[in-house]
Amino acid sequence: MYLRSVVGPEVDAFGIGAYLVTCFTQAALGCVFKLVEIHNQPCIKLSEDVSKVSVPCKKRCYRLYGKEGYPLVDLMTGENEPSPKEGEWILCRHPFNESKRAYVVPQKVEELLKCYWPGSSGKAREDLPPLKNIGKRCINQLEQMRPDHMRTLNPTPYKRVSVSEKLYDFIHFLWLNEAPVGELQ
Secondary structure: OOOOOOOOOOOOOOOOOHHHHOOOOOOOOOOOOOOOEEOOEEOOOOOOOHHHOOOOOOEEEEEEEOOOOOEEEEEEEEOOOOOOOOOOOEEEEOOOOOOOEEEEOOOEEEEOOOOOOOOOOOOOOOOOOOHHHHHHHHHHHHHOOOHHHHOOOOOOOOOOEEEEHHHHHHHHHHHHHHOOOOOOO
């Protein structure tokens, strides 16, 4: 894994690939924690495989619902961007494919992430809700999905995770600044 510190030569984090942790024939967990900020400086993990490129900076995440009450898209924005508003147009973009984009006019906006432990930011830590409430919320979220997403035979994948226009521009700005530049001779 390649990790470049934005504050000097020190590296205070590292990662180990799945093949070093599990044997090749064993299944590995299909998700990874990726660093998005170091000392309040956004950072990006680059890869030749675009699906492995990280989305930098602290973010907020919203679920945007359509007229029929079903979720249309999950939208990530930068932490300091204004929240999407019900009834207002918003451009939702695929984080890495410039031609995949859509305007959405949400009928309902639901914030999905809540920070309960803000680390050393000086903000107070909040108590987690009771486990029973967390379970109810999970079931409620599943019940709100379109039936074709929830069917057991050939379900339609819910692949609609987008970023705001401002976050899209920032991802690509950081990507171009961090990517190595080739040299032709």
